[in-house]
Amino acid sequence: MYLEVANLHKQFHTRNGTIVALKDIKIQIKQGEFVCAVGASGSGKTTLLRLIAGLDTPTAGEIRVEGVKVTGPGADRGMVFQNYSLYPWMTVADNVGFGLKLRGVPKLKRQQQVSYYLDVVGLSQFAKALPKELSGGMQQRVAIARVLVSQPKILLMDEPFGALDAQTKEMMQQFLLELWRNTGTTIFMITHDVEEAVFVSQRIYVLTSHPGSIKTELTIDLPIERTYHIKRNCNFKEYKETVLELMRFESGKNALS
Amino acid sequence: MSKSTDVQPRMLPPTVFWRIAEDIPQRLTGILVILSLVMPICLWWIFSSWVASKAGTNSMFLPTPLQVLGAIQRLWSDGTLFKDIQFSMFRVLTGFFLAAVISIPVGTLMGTFASVRSLLEPMIGIIRYMPAPAFIPLLILYFGLDELPKILLIFIGTLFFNTLMIMDGVKFIPKELIETAYTLGGRRSQILLQVIFPYLLPAIIDACRVNMAAAWNLVIVAELVAATEGLGKRISVAQRFLRTDEIFAGLIVIGLIGLGIDLLFRLLRSVSCRWATK
Numbered sequence: 001m002y003l004e005v006a007n008l009h010k011q012f013h014t015r016n017g018t019i020v021a022l023k024d025i026k027i028q029i030k031q032g033e034f035v036c037a038v039g040a041s042g043s044g045k046t047t048l049l050r051l052i053a054g055l056d057t058p059t060a061g062e063i064r065v066e067g068v069k070v071t072g073p074g075a076d077r078g079m080v081f082q083n084y085s086l087y088p089w090m091t092v093a094d095n096v097g098f099g100l101k102l103r104g105v106p107k108l109k110r111q112q113q114v115s116y117y118l119d120v121v122g123l124s125q126f127a128k129a130l131p132k133e134l135s136g137g138m139q140q141r142v143a144i145a146r147v148l149v150s151q152p153k154i155l156l157m158d159e160p161f162g163a164l165d166a167q168t169k170e171m172m173q174q175f176l177l178e179l180w181r182n183t184g185t186t187i188f189m190i191t192h193d194v195e196e197a198v199f200v201s202q203r204i205y206v207l208t209s210h211p212g213s214i215k216t217e218l219t220i221d222l223p224i225e226r227t228y229h230i231k232r233n234c235n236f237k238e239y240k241e242t243v244l245e246l247m248r249f250e251s252g253k254n255a256l257s
Numbered sequence: 258m259s260k261s262t263d264v265q266p267r268m269l270p271p272t273v274f275w276r277i278a279e280d281i282p283q284r285l286t287g288i289l290v291i292l293s294l295v296m297p298i299c300l301w302w303i304f305s306s307w308v309a310s311k312a313g314t315n316s317m318f319l320p321t322p323l324q325v326l327g328a329i330q331r332l333w334s335d336g337t338l339f340k341d342i343q344f345s346m347f348r349v350l351t352g353f354f355l356a357a358v359i360s361i362p363v364g365t366l367m368g369t370f371a372s373v374r375s376l377l378e379p380m381i382g383i384i385r386y387m388p389a390p391a392f393i394p395l396l397i398l399y400f401g402l403d404e405l406p407k408i409l410l411i412f413i414g415t416l417f418f419n420t421l422m423i424m425d426g427v428k429f430i431p432k433e434l435i436e437t438a439y440t441l442g443g444r445r446s447q448i449l450l451q452v453i454f455p456y457l458l459p460a461i462i463d464a465c466r467v468n469m470a471a472a473w474n475l476v477i478v479a480e481l482v483a484a485t486e487g488l489g490k491r492i493s494v495a496q497r498f499l500r501t502d503e504i505f506a507g508l509i510v511i512g513l514i515g516l517g518i519d520l521l522f523r524l525l526r527s528v529s530c531r532w533a534t535k
Contacts, residue, residue, distance in 0.1 A: 055436050075442030085433040089455045089532040099441035102451070130532055150441055 002186055003029040003052070003154055008061035010047055020211040021047045025061070027205060027214070029154070034180050034187045036201035038194055038243060040251045044212030045190040049158050052188070053079050065153055075099060078152035082159045084139040086131040092142050093118065093127040099150035117145040120179070137168040141175070148183065157189040161196065170228055173199055177226060194247065198239045199231065206243055209250045216246060298322060320502035325509065328502040337491070342514065344487040345476050348404065352411025353465075353472045360419035361461055367420065368427025369453055378424075381417050389414030390478050397483060407479040414475045415468040422467070426460030427453060459526055459533040466522035473515050 008025035011018050021044040029035050039045045050056045052063055054073040063070040065077065078099075086095050097114040105113075118124045121141040131139055140160060147155060160176075161169045177200055180187055191197050197204050204218045220239055222230060230236050273281060305321040312318060320328070332338035367374040392413055396406035430453060438448050480489025488511050495503035526533075 053436075053440055055439065073436070073439035075440070077440060079437070079440040081433050081437065083433065085431070085437045087434060087452070087455075089458075089530070098438075098451075102438065102441055102443040102447055132532065146441070156440075 002031040002033075002066060003027070003188065004062075004064045005048075005052065006062050006064075008048070008051065008063065009059045010044070010051060010056070011059050022051075023211040023213040025212070025214060029186060029188060031186055032184050033203065034177075034201050035189070035203045035205070036197040037188070037190045037205045037207055038192065038197045038247065039190070039207030039212060040192060040209050040247055042209035042212070043207040043250070045192075045207060046158055048207075048212065049079070049156050049188075049190050052154075053077050053156050075103065075150045076153045077156055078147035078150055078154075079156045079158065080140070080143050080147055080160045082162045084131070084136075084143045084163075086139055086142055086146075088131055091128050091130060092123060092134070095131065095142055096145045096149055099146060103150070113149050117149045120148070120182075121145045121175075135168075136164050137172055140164070140172060144176075144179070148179075148185065152185070154186045154188060157187065159191050159193075160189065162191070162193075169193075169196070174228060176200060181224065194240055194243045195231065198236060198243065199226065199228070204243060206246045207250075215250070218243065317499055317501045320505055324502045325505045328500070328506040329510065332491070332503065332506060337486075338510065341486055341488045341491050342510070344484075345480065345489065346514070348407045348479070348487070349411060349469070349472050349476045352408040352476070353415055353469055355408070356412050356416040356419055356468070356472075357465060360416050361423060364420040364423025364461075364464075365427065365449070365454060365457060368424040368457075369449055374424065378421075381420060385417040385421060389475055393479065393482055402483050407476065407484070410479045411472045411475050415472045418471065419464055419468045422464035423457070423461055426457050426464065429460070430456050459530040462522060462526040462530070466519060466526075469518055469522065470515060473511070473518065477511060 005025055005027040008022055008027075009020070010022040011020045013019075025048060027035075027037075037045055037048065047056065051058050052070065054070050054077065057071075070077070087098065090098065093111075093114050096117060097110045100110045100113060114127075115124065118127055121144060123138060123141055123145070126134060126138065131142065134142070144160075161172050164172060173196055176187075179185075180200075189197075189200065198220060202220055202224075204220060205214055206216045206218065207213065208215045218239065222233070222235060222239075273285065302322050305319045308319045309321060329338065332341075363377070367377055389410055392410060393406070396409055400406040400409065434452055434456065435448055438452050443451070476487070477489035477492070480487040481493045484490040488507050492504050492507040495501070495507065
């Protein structure tokens with residue numbers, strides 16, 4: 001098992017008492033899979049991702065990557081955030097190469113890798129631009145390239161397209177799928193957009209809210225070669241409706257609590 | 258439902274001068290800037306000429322702009338003014354440089370690590386409120402009347418403020434920038450040097466700009482007390498001889514140099530931090 005999350009519990013202590021963010025989470029991801037976790041707000045999705053990334057420590061339970069226990073962040077679990085988090089004082093090329101620079105890769109090799117991945121994400125001509133000169137979609141592509149360059153074992157994505165408009169979002173979803181097919185990276189993405197989850201992933205974990213726990217695990221049995229046309233396919237729509245129905249129930253709980 | 262034919266809903270009237278948080282036409286800005294410089298000088302001219310006509314041409318109560326200009330020229334032509342400027346600048350730059358060399362790393366460390374902050378902030382917070390001029394007698398007692406006490410005065414007066422201002426600048430770093438570096442494999446020392454410090458640079462330059470102004474004020478105070486040359490010294494000498502034109506001259510030169518330093522800092526900021534839009 002490439003990524004294994006077992007009996008994960010996370011609670012926060014606040015002034016109003018203890019909040020249980022995650023309860024009894026169990027996730028297994030094989031190498032090369034593209035898996036999504038969907039949940040409404042309050043499902044602790046971001047908390048889950050941060051625990052896997054090592055940016056936070058669990059209250060109970062274990063997370064293992066290739067059998068090694070996770071105790072802190074590292075380059076083996078790359079993360080893409082919702083607001084890109086590009087370094088504003090660095091050019092696109094410097095941003096993309098930053099991970100390599102941190103790990104002491106010599107300049108020439110760095111430049112080669114950076115050029116390659118800038119090409120992969122289609123931003124070669126913007127190598128010398130500053131992040132503020134790019135659109136949202138382009139910045140997110142730089143963020144993705146930045147993570148890929150370090151060749152992480154697993155790519156963690158926190159609602160990466162949440163800040164984009166509908167058209168750019170769709171393009172980016174397709175771009176990500178293609179990237180996944182070409183590089184074979186293991187991807188674990190969280191999102192609240194059900195259509196997005198059904199479109200990109202092979203498996204979906206549906207999370208409950210308050211506290212977050214695994215409600216269901218769904219396998220998406222659609223062809224790997226997908227374009228946005230598949231969104232009109234009957235099976236696609238059925239998957240989408242199933243997940244939406246599960247989520248509606250959870251959101252209803254939110255409204256009443 | 259009441260008849261509301263007499264009460265019209267109010268619309269915000271358009272304006273040029275009173276726009277809030279918006280740009281005004283560049284021409285207007287230019288006119289206002291020129292006005293802000295020219296008006297006080299004109300008023301000064303008119304008022305001082307009126308005073309001179311009342312009290313006799315050689316009265317030094319309120320010198321006219323021409324008289325002040327004359328004083329500047331006089332002091333410049335025999336080299337005194339230039340020497341004074343050199344000495345004052347030397348003291349400010351040395352004292353400030355020493356303070357910067359310590360306050361920049363310490364402030365950065367204090368902002369980054371809550372542990373370092375807890376260790377140093379209480380003491381710095383107390384010393385910061387001790388007025389620098391109050392140290393003058395002590396400094397003269399320990400270090401004499403030469404350059405050292407004056408430089409130390411500047412040092413003390415700017416070190417603590419600068420440290421705290423820089424420390425405060427760190428809290429604005431978006432946490433994600435730091436976390437991203439962790440997930441790219443960065444170590445804590447690398448984060449400090451390659452993420453926190455570059456992000457902090459505009460705030461550091463701003464803090465230095467503000468504290469340089471304070472340093473400039475302090476050097477004049479130190480020279481008023483004990484010096485053989487310097488702009489502050491020049492003013493206190495002029496004071497003794499009631500040469501108000503030289504006092505004004507000194508003040509204006511000090512003001513202009515201060516402005517020049519301020520503009521240099523702004524230039525430095527815009528050149529080195531193109532990414533940080535003001």
